[in-house]
Amino acid sequence: MAADEGLLLNISEDWTFPGFHYSEHKKFPRSFGAEERRGTPKQAKGTKRKFQGAIQGPPPKQKHEISLPPAKKTNVKEVERTVKGKPEGLISPKKHPAVPANEGQVERPFIKTSSLFKNNPEIPEIHRAMVKQVREKVFTSDSFHELGLHPHLISTINTVLKMSSMTSVQKQSIPSLLEGRDALVRSQTGSGKTLAYCIPVVQSLQAMKARIKRSDGPYALVLVPTRELALQSFDTIQKLLKPFTWIVPGMLMGGEKRKSEKARLRKGINILISTPGRLVDHIKSTKNIHFSRIQWLIIDEADRILDLGFEKDITVILNAINSECKKHQNVLLSATLTEGVTRLADISLHNPVSISVSDEACDQPVKGCKAAREASHLQASAEPDSFAVPEKLQQHVTLVPSKLKLVTLAAFILGRCEFEKNQKLIVFFSSCELVEFYYHLFLQTLLGSSMAPASGQSPSASSRLKFLRLHGNMEQEERTAVFQKFSQSKSGILLCTDVAARGLDLPQVTWIVQYNAPSSPAEYIHRIGRTARIGCHGSSLLILAPSEAEYVNSLASHKINVSEIKMEDILSILAMDDRFKGRRWGNKKSRSVGPQEIRERATVLQTAFEDYVHASAERVSWAKKALQSFIRAYATYPKDLKHIFHVRSLHLGHVAKSFGLRDAPQNLSASSGNKRKSKLKRLDLHKKTQSKHRLAEILRSEYSSGMETGDAKVKKQNKHGKPSNHTLQS
Numbered sequence: 001m002a003a004d005e006g007l008l009l010n011i012s013e014d015w016t017f018p019g020f021h022y023s024e025h026k027k028f029p030r031s032f033g034a035e036e037r038r039g040t041p042k043q044a045k046g047t048k049r050k051f052q053g054a055i056q057g058p059p060p061k062q063k064h065e066i067s068l069p070p071a072k073k074t075n076v077k078e079v080e081r082t083v084k085g086k087p088e089g090l091i092s093p094k095k096h097p098a099v100p101a102n103e104g105q106v107e108r109p110f111i112k113t114s115s116l117f118k119n120n121p122e123i124p125e126i127h128r129a130m131v132k133q134v135r136e137k138v139f140t141s142d143s144f145h146e147l148g149l150h151p152h153l154i155s156t157i158n159t160v161l162k163m164s165s166m167t168s169v170q171k172q173s174i175p176s177l178l179e180g181r182d183a184l185v186r187s188q189t190g191s192g193k194t195l196a197y198c199i200p201v202v203q204s205l206q207a208m209k210a211r212i213k214r215s216d217g218p219y220a221l222v223l224v225p226t227r228e229l230a231l232q233s234f235d236t237i238q239k240l241l242k243p244f245t246w247i248v249p250g251m252l253m254g255g256e257k258r259k260s261e262k263a264r265l266r267k268g269i270n271i272l273i274s275t276p277g278r279l280v281d282h283i284k285s286t287k288n289i290h291f292s293r294i295q296w297l298i299i300d301e302a303d304r305i306l307d308l309g310f311e312k313d314i315t316v317i318l319n320a321i322n323s324e325c326k327k328h329q330n331v332l333l334s335a336t337l338t339e340g341v342t343r344l345a346d347i348s349l350h351n352p353v354s355i356s357v358s359d360e361a362c363d364q365p366v367k368g369c370k371a372a373r374e375a376s377h378l379q380a381s382a383e384p385d386s387f388a389v390p391e392k393l394q395q396h397v398t399l400v401p402s403k404l405k406l407v408t409l410a411a412f413i414l415g416r417c418e419f420e421k422n423q424k425l426i427v428f429f430s431s432c433e434l435v436e437f438y439y440h441l442f443l444q445t446l447l448g449s450s451m452a453p454a455s456g457q458s459p460s461a462s463s464r465l466k467f468l469r470l471h472g473n474m475e476q477e478e479r480t481a482v483f484q485k486f487s488q489s490k491s492g493i494l495l496c497t498d499v500a501a502r503g504l505d506l507p508q509v510t511w512i513v514q515y516n517a518p519s520s521p522a523e524y525i526h527r528i529g530r531t532a533r534i535g536c537h538g539s540s541l542l543i544l545a546p547s548e549a550e551y552v553n554s555l556a557s558h559k560i561n562v563s564e565i566k567m568e569d570i571l572s573i574l575a576m577d578d579r580f581k582g583r584r585w586g587n588k589k590s591r592s593v594g595p596q597e598i599r600e601r602a603t604v605l606q607t608a609f610e611d612y613v614h615a616s617a618e619r620v621s622w623a624k625k626a627l628q629s630f631i632r633a634y635a636t637y638p639k640d641l642k643h644i645f646h647v648r649s650l651h652l653g654h655v656a657k658s659f660g661l662r663d664a665p666q667n668l669s670a671s672s673g674n675k676r677k678s679k680l681k682r683l684d685l686h687k688k689t690q691s692k693h694r695l696a697e698i699l700r701s702e703y704s705s706g707m708e709t710g711d712a713k714v715k716k717q718n719k720h721g722k723p724s725n726h727t728l729q730s
């Protein structure tokens with residue numbers, strides 16, 4: 001008897017999922033297609049959800065309750081297809097077109113539910129340890145007037161930036177920085193750290209007795225990890241400088257022609273904002289950059305900048321500055337200053353003050369190496385690695401078998417964007433190739449002709465599905481355009497890599513979805529921090545495979561609380577969209593669809609993805625490359641997360657489904673036994689020697705200076721491995 005027969009589960013009590021109202025579903029059937037079989041992929045440590053009254057056949061019918069009928073009646077392995085009223089027998093879905101454009105005119109597609117909902121690993125119960133989250137107060141009641149700033153600067157803050165009261169981090173940082181102290185500044189995402197350093201820089205430079213001249217060159221250097229962040233910081237500084245026209249800001253961010261950057265450097269930039277790689281390129285290749293007058297060195301997202309690949313750049317920059325200018329004020333900032341910052345603080349800070357909003361007692365002078373170590377304990381609790389999360393951010397997690405990941409993501413996007421107004425989503429993936437793949441897949445399927453709005457459905461609902469993508473392999477011009485477009489838009493879905501995780505201040509983002517789990521709790525914090533900024537509301541959803549459920553406890557150990565949303569509830573949204581109606585269900589009203597029909601609708605959607613991918617050999621190869629990229633990224637999880645994210649626990653055939661592939665690619669999965677073991681062993685061995693290198697490569701591609709040679713750029717573009725536009729549009 002299959003494990004999913006007639007099982008009922010209590011839905012978690014803390015189930016709070018804005019936008020969905022399924023209160024009548026007090027109990028929900030056992031997870032779709034859980035199986036009892038040997039050799040199931042590694043189970044998570046959590047206990048499996050308990051079956052209640054499993055073997056007695058159908059559950060007792062309850063009012064307002066959805067339950068799966070017993071397997072004998074409902075285990076729909078294959079549904080007979082009827083063409084013009086004649087049964088045709090069992091036919092594979094591969095031979096059938098995707099979703100018809102218009103119900104009534106075209107035969108409803110044949111549906112095979114067995115492959116998608118069968119043989120999935122058990123979804124474990126999440127034993128969530130409730131932790132007390134670290135909280136920070138965002139605003140103070142104090143105004144900027146109290147800081148003794150130049151009156152024109154105050155009026156610019158009030159009238160141009162339209163801000164009146166200081167945030168907590170600004171209130172704590174600005175006076176210390178104006179006193180000339182080096183500082184480590186930590187406060188939660190979206191709490192106003194940019195102004196916490198920009199205001200003192202502008203105040204001090206405008207007050208210099210000998211008026212700054214453009215030709216003096218840089219007085220302040222601001223290092224940020226990404227080009228978009230450079231653009232954003234530049235914009236803020238430019239606004240603050242409105243009354244002080246003699247101070248010239250400028251940025252180096254790659255993507256722009258080196259020649260024109262050189263020309264701007266030659267003319268003079270007084271406040272220089274740059275990514276580390278780009279600045280190093282200029283230090284090495286141009287004679288137009290000097291640091292003899294540097295007074296400020298600001299390193300925003302300091303912990304990120306320290307990550308693999310950047311440390312060398314920072315050393316080059318620090319050496320270049322120190323060789324020309326002995327005395328300057330240094331500031332490191334991030335929402336997640338951890339022990340990783342120790343080395344950087346040691347080499348760059350002198351007698352720093354550590355500023356933490358969540359623990360005012362830490363706002364004390366600290367010395368030397370100790371400063372750095374104490375900086376890693378800047379949190380409110382005694383725990384070293386606890387991060388504050390904005391109070392109005394609701395964090396969720398859902399456990400989804402690999403096979404169902406793609407349809408679950410699609411259903412989630414449809415649910416938010418088709419049926420609700422003004423929803424702005426950011427979906428994080430683990431590599432550029434994945435972003436490219438899913439971006440084109442969604443464009444061509446969810447917005448393509450095969451999924452044209454069903455009759456009766458408002459066209460505006462479909463037009464709310466506006467997909468954009470952002471990753472490090474895109475040309476800078478396009479990156480900037482996307483960033484600005486998403487920034488200004490009221491709704492839409494941005495598919496991206498971690499290039500968008502740090503520091504970006506995109507207004508009114510309502511949901512953060514993490515399709516691939518982040519590589520560290522710090523990255524988790526930064527990703528979700530793109531919503532619920534500066535006291536606003538926001539939500540996040542982390543999608544995990546059952547074998548990754550332990551990650552919830554890993555987050556809890558960093559004082560991060562997530563509440564569970566059941567996958568079934570996300571898929572339920574398909575009930576509202578008749579494009580996914582299976583033929584079997586005829587004209588049945590959408591509102592009363594049961595779990596079996598939801599399964600079938602999910603299968604219709606999955607079939608549309610698979611049909612699209614399998615329409616040409618080129619697309620299949622493109623999907624395989626995306627799958628390979630996923631596996632490569634999966635192999636780079638750090639050691640302390642390997643027990644949760646290990647390539648060995650991936651069922652390649654199942655993962656392949658989430659790429660619209662019907663089977664696991666041969667070269668990635670050996671079928672069984674020794675062959676498979678030895679392949680995995682080789683993969684593991686190779687991985688050990690390569691993973692560091694690979695991670696560096698991944699980070700490099702995300703945060704490159706943009707100064708690669710022509711050849712390198714071509715290589716980058718090919719890395720997408722996507723088919724030509726022609727094929728994609730066909």
Ligand SMILES: Nc1ncnc2c1ncn2[C@@H]1O[C@H](COP(=O)(O)OP(=O)(O)OP(=O)(O)O)[C@@H](O)[C@H]1O
Pocket residue numbers: 162163164165166167170187188189190191192193194195334335502503504505529533534
């Ligand atoms: N005093 C203030 N009053 C109102 N809004 C403010 C104030 N200070 C900053 N903001 C706004 O808050 C938003 C977030 O600020 P900012 O981007 O500096 O946050 P952050 O702490 O650097 O976040 P992250 O850690 O994600 O980089 C911005 O839109 C900014 O304009």
